Amino acid sequence: MSLYDLSDYKYIGSDRVFAIGLGTYNIKSYDKAFDAFIYAITQGVNLIDTAEMYDSGRAEEFVGQIVKHVGRSSVFITTKILPSRLVDRDQVLKAAHESLRRLGVSSVDLILIHWPNENMSITEQVRNFEVVYEYGLARYIGVSNFDLAQLREAIEATRKAEIVVNQVHYSVLTRHYVEKELLPYCVEKGITLQAYTPLERGSVVVNPIIVKVARKYSKTPIQVALNYLISHKSVVAIPKSENINHVQEILSSAGWRLKVEDLEYIKKYA
Template sequence: MKLCDKNVSQIGFGTWKMGGGFWTPDYSRDSHYVEILKYVINNGINLIDTAEMYGGGHAEELVGKAIKGFDRENIFIITKVWPNHLRYEDVIKSAKESLRRLDTKYIDLYLIHWPNPSIPLNETIRAMENLVDQGIVRCIGVSNFDVKLLSEAITLTRKYEIVANEIEYSVNNKSAESDIIPFCEKNNIKIIAYSPLARGNVKNNKILEEIGRKYGKTAIQVALNYLIKRSIPIPKASTKDHVDEILGSLGWSLSDEDYERIRKL
């Protein structure tokens, strides 16, 4: 699969709550999380999703440490600017600070984390396009944008396209299939699915378990396999065993019948 002219894995990896929570860093498990991230990359997942808000930027620092020793061109890094930083100069500053924490030469994809109705979207888009011109960012996108806002963002771009919209999407929350996913598909915008395991709740889904038995797969693997048809899911894992389970969602496909059964859940 291609994103920003780079090959990316069908599944990415999320870093929310790695190195802290909402703007608050936690350094107590740094070596563990760096090891997990390296394990993820070594096992073929090359899309890593983070944000300036995660641990107050510490998640970005962990990603920066983990990617050392890998060919940067083979890794795809997404990070996001928080909605209170969407003024022109604040966007530029946030991106430069993210780049510093990631300790790399560029950000593959830079997203508006959440919309902010009090700041003109045009001002934010201008700044993001400037970041591409400077070489700080390769591609731009959005997160948590509905059809109306995304349509506006598309019309406001002058030089570069909106390439992705990161949204909540799981087998437990398929509302996006009715509007935003078809809109993105029509406009060649990739869907990146956060909370793809519904914060762990899919593992207890009896229907997914039943379908999984046909394929020798777990409910989690079935749930992710369903999502990769129309999105790039970005699950998070805190153990190597969980990473292995995530990897087991690749290399096979649900039958049309089973896909439809899950779609109608």
């Protein structure tokens, strides 16, 4: 089975999203970020990733401002709750309501467990977490930073909703575990893999193999690094940028494809 994919659109559950969304971790200037995000949305980006943890809720408020500006239906909102909230259903509901208040919406499209709570079984935490779906606070649920065993257990634990996403660290430089273990399983189960830190915080630009491939295509290393990720089935990349020029560069990562021989070359040497 080929793991490659030519489409610039991916499915999360039955929703179609652009293969590149935007993250909101560590925004330094919300004013600058506002312009960059609005620009991205006008160019077709429709997924924004945030979390209650980011800037102690300020990032969610920022996403709320964006959504107010462009309209609720223009953004597929993903947020995440902290593992410490999973201890019981009331705590989960409280966390979700707090996020919704900051976001200024009545429900999010997707809510994730930010990372597994190591003090509880996966089954117990997932069953508590499902309350967000039962109460209509999120259209979909998912997980983040779950390894293969944890993801399997999470899927088996669900009773009310399905896990539609596992959001993990995945980039051209951090890819072995994902490609060997997680991604084939996600493809098999119809789970979307969201690639976080896909630019390695900008350091992909100095990788000689990525630079070499970029030259061959007259693209930038950032564009090759993201194109590599979205060339894989079921992968949505969520880079962060608050800089409109960087967003422009990011957007041109889609609309073309690296050849399979170059994807394989990157896998072998980068």
